[in-house]
Amino acid sequence: MxxxxxxxxxxxxxxxxxxxxxxxxxxxxxxxxxxxxxxxxxxxxxxxxxxxxxxxxxxxxxxxxxxxxxxxxxxxxxxxxxxxxxxxxxxxxxxxCASGGELFDQVIDRGANAMPEEVARGFMRGLLAGVQHCHERGIAHRDLKLENVLLTREGTVKVIDFGLSHQYQRGADGAFDRSAPLTDMCGSKSYAAPEVLSGRGYDGFAADVWSLGVSLFAMLSGFFPLDEATSKDWRYTKMAEGQRRGKSTTALVYGWYKRSTAHLSGEVVALLDSLLAIDPAKRCHVAPRRLVPLSGPYS
Incomplete structure (x- = not known):
């Protein structure tokens, strides 16, 4: 062919x-x-x-x-x-061929108007399903972002660009061996997980989940929660402090810009808070047919 x-x-x-x-x-x-x-x-x-x-x-x-x-x-x-x-x-x-443009365009074209939650839910379901398929085959994408998601003319989500991806190998028990932390600092700073940018080593699957959280946040708000998840960004320090105190990350970020989260459902706020947990151990993860530990309309 x-x-x-x-x-x-x-x-x-x-x-x-x-x-x-x-x-x-x-x-x-x-x-x-x-x-x-x-x-x-x-x-x-x-x-x-x-x-x-x-x-x-x-x-x-x-x-x-x-x-x-x-x-x-x-x-x-x-x-x-x-x-x-x-x-x-x-x-x-x-x-x-996926000629419907980037998912990023769907955010930019709306300008100051946030994407309706129902629309974001549809895109997120497809994105989660695609990433889950990758993880089930041991592949961590490591550069998930709205620019690396294309749409068909019918609006179907297509994850692209695996140039920075890592594939885990199976251990003796048949499971993927993720015991050795990855150390490559890769991906776009606005989407990269804090542990990726810290240089201390990270789990590729957990890093993908953070990037999914940034993508969903941008779809629903029209802006990024952080420029980068390091102390170079003053908001990151405040986010870490807020999470230590048990505050909602979504409400905290919206509050910096004097915006309300009243238009968002409780389910999506809880999902965003879990996706954007700075501690990877507290972050939800992609598992067959659902997000763990969270379930609901996005899973």
């Missing part, structure tokens, strides 16, 4: 003007594509291997190939370009 897909992109060194570009990063860009035989709409991510190690690209593809879920982007084929076309330095990753 890869050959048929790649055949239509023999001139990507200079793409035709009508080729739609979905996005661009430091290592490459993503374009609209289609399967030559079936005309099925696709997306193709083209990475310059002179800027990103081939081993790292193939590692990400290997992880994606292990994932098969409606809320995780599906990889359909990948491989290097042909030397005969001068594209041997390019790596093509063909994926299903």
């Amino acid at each position: 890869l050959e048929g897909l790649r055949e239509g992109f023999t001139t990507l060194m200079s793409p035709p003007p009508e080729t739609k570009k979905f996005g661009e990063g430091g290592y490459g860009a993503t374009f609209a594509a289609h399967a030559v035989a079936t005309k099925q709409p696709l997306a193709v991510k083209i990475i310059d291997t002179r800027r990103m190690r081939l081993e790292a690209i193939r590692r990400e593809c290997h992880m994606l190939e292990q994932l098969d879920h409606p809320n995780v982007i599906k990889v359909l084929g990948h491989g290097t370009g042909r030397a005969s076309t001068g594209q041997q330095h390019l790596y093509f990753i063909f994926m299903e």
Whole structure:
């Protein structure tokens, strides 16, 4: 299938003007594509291997190939370009098309108007289901953010970009061995868990849960709870103090801006408070079909 897909992109060194570009990063860009035989709409991510190690690209593809879920982007084929076309330095990753934009756009487009809780609930259900699927296969995403969640035209959530992900290996008992803390400081600061930024080691699954909390908070409020979860941000110190005193983190953050949480249900406030627990041991975690220890309309 890869050959048929790649055949239509023999001139990507200079793409035709009508080729739609979905996005661009430091290592490459993503374009609209289609399967030559079936005309099925696709997306193709083209990475310059002179800027990103081939081993790292193939590692990400290997992880994606292990994932098969409606809320995780599906990889359909990948491989290097042909030397005969001068594209041997390019790596093509063909994926299903999710052309509805980033989840981040859904927040930005509303401006000062917060996303209705019912709408956020729908997005969050899909996001939780996708992340749960990853965790069940030992994969910690480590860069969850609204910008790394795409939507289809029908509004289905698709988790993307596994370039920073870590896959735990199974131990003798068959469970994933998470005994050794991860130490890589990765992800975007606004979404990264405090233990990730501290450099003291962390559990990848728990770090993902914090990022989910930041994402849900941003959807419901239109702003981030913190710029970064370190003492460099004055709000982090106040958040830690508030949690030690048993205060609601959601109410505390809203209070800094003289805003009320009255429009939020008790369930979502409790969920946010648990997702954004600074102590990872007190943070809820993603488990089959629900959030533990919390349940309710978001699980």
